[in-house]
Amino acid sequence: MNVVDRRWFARLGTAAGLLVTLVALLLAPAAPASAHAVLASSSPVASAVVPSAPAEVVLTFSESVRKVTGKIRVIAPDGSRADRGEPTFEGALVTVPVDPSGPRGTYLVSYRVISADSHPVSGAFTYSVGAPSTPPTDSGVESRANPVVENAVKVAKYLGYVGLLLVVGPALVLAALWPHRLSRRGPARLAWAGVGLLALATLAELWLQVPYTAGGGLTDVTGAGFSEMLGSTYGTAHLVRLGLLAAAAFLLRPLTRGPVGRADALILAVLGGAGLLTWPLAGHPAASPAPAVSVAVDAVHLGSMAVWLGGLVMLAVFLLRRADERELGAILPIWSRWAALAVAALLLAGIVQGLIEVGGVRPLVDTTYGRLLLAKVGLFALVMAVAAYSRWLVRRRTAAQRPVPVRRAIWAELAITAVVLGVTATLVQTTPARVAADDVAGAPAGYFSTTLTSPIYSLQVELDPAERGNNSLHLYAYTRDNRPQPVAEWKVTAALPSAGIEPIDIPLLPLTDNHVTGEINFPSAGEWQLRVTARTSDIDQATVTATVPIR
Template identity: 30%
Template sequence: MKRAILLMLWLTLALLGGGGSALAHAALVEAHPADGMVVEQVPATVRLRFNEPVSPLTISLTDAQGRTHSGLAAASRNEMLDIAVPPGLPRGTQILSYRVTSGDGHPISGTVIFSIGAPSGSGGIPGAEVSPAARGALWLARVALYLGLFAGVGGVFFTAWVVPRPPSSKVARPLSGLLALGAIAAVLSLGLQGLDALGLPLSALGKAAPWAAGWRTSFWLTVAAAVAALLMAGMGLHDRGERWRRACGLLALACVGLSLAMSGHASAAAPQWLTRPAVFLHAVGVAYWIGALIPLALMVRRAPAQALPAVRRFSNGALVAVAALTLAGLVLAAVQVESLANLTGTAYGQVLIAKTILVAGLLGLAALNRLWLTSALSKPDGSGGRRLVRSVVAEIVLSLAILGLVGLWRFTPPPRALEPAAEAAAAASAHLHTPNLMAQVTLSPGRPEAIRARIVVASGRAAPVDPKEVTLVLSKPDAGIGPIERQARRAERGWEVDGLVLPLAGPWQVKVEILVNDFEKASLEGSVTLRP
């Protein structure tokens, strides 16, 4: 059986580590036309570029006359999202609202405002409202799912591998209830995920749209693996054959790890060969530990002396489980938080601090149980059993609080996911155009230092253009800095100039010379401002 466990873990980790490209909590890094820009003609498309691939959920446009154009067609290609613009838009300010889902299954929404001809008044920015009731229900469903997976499936594994006999009815009943709770929560959370993705109220849960939206996110993989884990655990719990109980318990525990590794902030982070196996090991370790608490307390309360062998076996295995989940947790925290300053400066970091404090308390109780209370089970007066039960109950309470905190991470993007949006906001950009040609120039970072310039060229209607050469020219006449001319190199998305050093903050004149073909050359001019 030990060889079977090792083989199962090796195959699972190989499957997780061999995943495809890294998907994370996406952020918009560029729009074309750019937010706030004025174009002369109605663009054929609006191109949005994210830092990771996304899938469109809902896209609408409110034109200058206040009319809403819903259900716009959008083509997703890697990090690019090309949105078809309705023809014949009136001159004035247009508000494009988008809602997409990222690789970790979480929705991202925003707006891009551009004007045709000249800016005009706007009736406000439309967008999906966040429903507190829907988000509260999603949090409760997540916590209930965690209870089913960790306490329910973990409890079945404990009764199959640590206890040498089938569980009694007093142990089987609460485990059955937890498995049923987890199954209900798994199904409901798919629809609630769709509500959150679309920004719909809780009353819309009975409609088909949120369920379809939830299915289109990566969260459906988590739900599928979770349901498989709960079903296999249920079969193993009610079977009297030891081999079948052990096989079901082992496979169910593996599916718990797979379930949490299939979606979410942690598993979607790069490098996935590291993060997905880390999430898997962390989840399996948590299920082994938390799953033992309820059956352990019931066994010790009923017969302390007879429970001593099972307690010792669990305690020995817990050393390995705690080491694995601690190491995996540290790896994931380092990937997600990236710097100590983010621990206190972000909501994600603050939740992590609170969780770490509770986990430290849990580890303290586990050490107390192993070093002092376990040996006291053999006392004839039963006092050792009562003290151990009280300690285990305290562990259960702390575990519930930890799971509640972990559920909050669904709504708190990690710091590493916030950086692309922050970098995009910190960049300086200029939108240059003539009636027939446009160029979006982005300088990152938008302050005096070594800068990378990115240039995207398009037609006057925002259709892609593939020029033969692009040259960037920057100057600052008020400081006596003459033209700084750099030939741009072709990049995966547009043209780039690396190692550009602009020594002063303030406005700079920018010119982009474009060799469209052997017979046509264009020069677009404007200005860009660097922050101090």
């Protein structure tokens, strides 16, 4: 096969890989971006005592969530299942049908759902009907992922990072810096090892995501679970990564045998850039408060890491050993500038992403995510010191004559960054600090809840955090026999007569036909009067009032 035929074959293979990628994108779900979810409120409220058994339990998360089949359960005081039928998911709202004729006592609600950043969110709380009793237990929903699976996911992500830099490093150096007289066999083997490692890690992540989200062991993978995972954004991103990797492999082959044309090198660079986006699209960045910015800066962060570390591997393993003094004199200054640019981009992107994911100074020290990020920054500073020493050697023009000190410095950089990659693999599996610091699952301090009754309905009122400033209000209407009561029109006001504050209208947003939410800013503390009017038909209307202590 001549050179022209090989190039056409490579481009044909690339087109086939891109076709697979396109199919995966077309099958991708259209899901809104959101953050690592936490349980923001529930009805009945956690630890509340209600007069009669509700017909449904409503879970309101901080962001949209997806279902894990069979992992939302309501356990009655006698240990039997009180939930009836499948829960319904509407963005951040999950409604669980419950048997309203259940016994009196304490009920346990356990849940496990998937947040938009592909991490499982689980927990449990209790409420009581009539009077509290000994809480039941539920072994059907795991509170956390299986430790073996959880660690295997981190290992797979670590190997994926290693595979990425082993592909990027050889491809970059062979395309731009490799001396013509040297054999490409060693770098080719390294590049193909990277391709294999990256493909293996991606497949492992796809497999492990099923038991990771369901809380099972390594072999607890069902067809339904695997299908659900592949239909998610996480599954689509990984399938796209495999397709792009297959397409790039066809262009990587001629590069490992000799110089390639500018067009093929450009196509390979574009495929690499597109592949980098699959990491943030399957993790925290796609679910951040600024997803477009987060995805872009995380891709830059990852790409800069791959260029820098991949290039260092090529220098340490091949160039500093095989290139002569004249070749090193030409290569090292160019590489030094490239490394400086990569590190600058890495640092800038890391700062931007850190600011988005941490959200303040206190979460930096009060959360696991923040502490891991501080450890990563400390290790990175140490790497920068070693890198500065390497650049100093290059600027002195002695590296080409005496490459041993440079080689030692590069090996030191690689050793420290190997630890950095391990911290990163753990970091991407950890709840972002901005979310962990605000985790309000259950009944937080200051949370106000009460049940009001009228001749035509009962009303569950929930206000969070019941203090000066912005507050979230949730209202749930039920019939006298505790079934959801559709409401045609709501009107709610809040007043503080003791301070001369006249009634303030609270705008409401309907979430379901019996559930509305609204936001209100209480300007001062005191005993606020909350007045709710609900019209259930053309002629049926009733007004209830509550006194809400605002701190």
